[in-house]
Amino acid sequence: MTTSTSGRAAPERRFDLAIIGGGIVGCAIARELSRYDLDTVLIERAADVGFGTSKANSGIIHAGHHAAIGSLKGRLEWAGNRMWGALAEELGISFDRVGDLTVAFDADEVAILRELCERAEERGVTGVEMWGQARVQDEEPALSDEVLAAVHGPTAGVVNPYEACFALADDAVANGVTLQLDALVTGIAxxxxxxxxxxxxxxxxxxxxxxAAGLAADRVEAMVGLETFRLTGRKGEEYLLDKRLRGMVKRIIFPCPTPTSKGILVIPTFDGTLMVGPTAHPAGDRDDTTTTADGAREVFESVQRLVPGISAGDCIAEFAGVRAVTDTGDFVVGATEVPGFVNAAGIQSPGLTAAPAIAELIRDDLVAHGLDLRRKERWVAPSLPPTPMRSSDRTEQIERSAADPAFGRVICRCELVTEGEVVDAIERGGHTLDGIKFRTRAGMGRCQGSFCTWRVMELIASELGMPIAEVTKRGGGSWMVLDRDQFHDERSGEPVEVGVSP
Ligand SMILES: Cc1cc2nc3c(=O)[nH]c(=O)nc-3n(C[C@H](O)[C@H](O)[C@H](O)COP(=O)(O)OP(=O)(O)OC[C@H]3O[C@@H](n4cnc5c(N)ncnc54)[C@H](O)[C@@H]3O)c2cc1C
Structure with a gap:
């Protein structure tokens, strides 16, 4: 199955529903509405779904007690949290309820933790409890011994957010949604x-x-003459650490929250890599996803207070994402005064957690505003992605590589990704380096693609029948070969054409 259908939708084609923005929110809405008899198009400006804020976050399914009572995002955090277990199972994607700990270093912070416990009780978040110093040290020995107490939230989990976007979109497409990639919405009449x-x-x-246009939702709203909220960007820098620190903490570690931020965290990602971050600073430019020396300093100073064994020298990769923050500080979800124009906007954190609940809210809102939703008689169950070779057992590895030798040829040494898996990812719609990286983990390990990048480029070029010089990192002009006109075979001096390695 493929999610890469650039060019598939014919111009002027009429749909019942157009979803603008293929982030986690747009993909979740598309998948939810694919259960109904609707002709739907999901329009995304990037080369793949999930390439906006949804690929650049902490990957946490928040426990349910972090956002304030009375806020829509608080209600949807808890509603979304409860949906992720079943959803991940249906989609066959990574999800682990590792739990979280929010820690306190002094009596004032302990008082704030008590408020967190009260909030959890009021919202009905299950299992949240305060742990004393001895229990904290026993459960998480790498934490600073100055931690006095912590709130344990057992419902918190971790996912690979890009994997979730691909799976939701694949499922929507399998159930009739048209996915139009590389399509920037420029105006609405x-x-x-x-x-x-x-x-x-x-x-x-x-x-x-x-x-569901994320950081551009205000601009899309303006295209129908509305200005119901103001949007600003808030940048968050994240730092990935070497796998040798795997297991250092078992749970997501939060500092005591402030009124404006959940703080800088230590996150055991699903794949075992520890991640630290994010920062939270106004982004003058919403497309600014650069990391900075100041950001790195802030992150490592903060997390070393929580877990002293973490060092900046363990960093193998860094990235930044930008949150879409409204002037109300809350999500903007629902119908507007323009009939038929519905917002799923201002979805800052915990938008990943809340996405499946946002999708249901949008569905209910459409029904409330008169859309006739009839459930399809037949809805195709997701076709589950194959188990990665690295996590298959030995017998399975031998059997698969005997059946197809490409599954015996390792392309990415750090993450043990085989040629067969890269080809499979291309067949499932990956057509950029990032598209393959996020589908397979090729290039995500310690060497950050030093060994496998060229080989993956060759495979993209040969499988898709395109010149290797046209392969991009993430679509658009993100060429991997900069001097493309001058790209010649080193030995013959001839220009390199379709998928031929120099
Ligand atoms: C650093 C950081 C850490 C975070 N950590 C967490 C976390 O741990 N847990 C959690 O729950 N949440 C977290 N979040 C929040 C979460 O990432 C967001 O809430 C979520 O990704 C928002 O999804 P979205 O679909 O609304 O936006 P996006 O993913 O940005 O999707 C919007 C899409 O619209 C497309 N688009 C925009 N304009 C147009 C146009 N004109 N035409 C066509 N397409 C267009 C964009 O290309 C984009 O793909 C974090 C955010 C950041 C920045």
Whole structure:
């Protein structure tokens, strides 16, 4: 099955529903609505789904007690949390309820932790309890011995967010949703039947629009003449640590929260790598995903107070994501005064956690506003992705590589990804280096792609029949070969064409 359907949707084609933005929110909405008899298009400007904020976050399914009582994001955090177990099982994606600990260093912080416990009780979040110093040290010996107490939230979990986006989109496409990638929405005109959505890939007619455009949701709203919220970007830098620190902490470690931030965390990711971050600072430019020396200093100073054994020298990779923050500080979900134009906007943290609950809220909102949703008689169950070779047992590895020798040829040595798995990821829609990296983990390990990048590029070029010089990191102009016109075979001096290695 493929999610890469660039160019599939014909210009002027009419849909019942257009979802703008293929992040975790748009993908979850597309998948939820694919259960109903609707002709839906999911329009994404990037080369793949999940390439916006949804790929650049902490990957935490928050426990349910972190966001304030009375807020929509608080309600949807807990509702979403409870959906992720079943959802991950249905989609066959990584998810582990590792739990979290929010720690206190002094009596004032202990008082704040008590408020967290009260919030959990009021919201009905299960299992949240305060642990004393001895229990904390016993359960998490790498934590600073100055930690006095901690709140344990057993419902917190970790996922690979990009994997979730791909799986949701694959499932939606398998159930009839048209996915239009590489299509920037540039304007929306109101027509007698609804809307005409202008994109860089042609026009799409739609009766209803769901605006899930993340950091551009205010601009998309403005296209129908609305200005119901103001959006600013808040950047978060994250740092991935070497796998030798695997197991140093078992749970997600939070400092005591402040009124404006959950703080800088230590996160045991699903794949075993520890991650530390994120920072939270206003982003002048919403597309600014650079990391900075100041950010690194802030992150490592903060987390060393929590877990003294962590060092900046263990960092193998870094990235930043930008949260879409509204002036109300809350999510903006639901119908607007423009009939048929619905917002799923301002989805800052915990938007990953809340995404499946946001999708249900949008569905209910559409019904409340008169959309006739009839459940399909037949809804195709997800086709589960194959188990990675690195986590298959020895017998299975031998059997698979005997059946297809490409599964015996390791391409990424750090993460043990085979050629067969890269080819499979290309067949499932990956057509950029990041698309393959996020589907297989090739290039995510200690050497950060030093060994496998070229080989993955060769496979993309040969499988898709394209010149190797046209392979990009993440679509658009993110070429891997900069001097493309001058790209020649080192030995013959001839220009390199379709998928031929120099
Ligand atoms: C550093 C950081 C850490 C975080 N950690 C967590 C966490 O641990 N747990 C959690 O629950 N949440 C977390 N979040 C929040 C979470 O990542 C977001 O809430 C979530 O990803 C938002 O998803 P989205 O689909 O709304 O936005 P996006 O993922 O940004 O998707 C919007 C999509 O719309 C597309 N788009 C925009 N404009 C157009 C246009 N004109 N035409 C077509 N397409 C368009 C974009 O390309 C993009 O793909 C974190 C966020 C950050 C930045």
């Amino acid at each position: 109101r027509t007698s039947g609804g809307f005409s959505v202008g994109t860089t890939r042609g026009e799409f007619g739609a009766d209803v629009i769901v605006n």
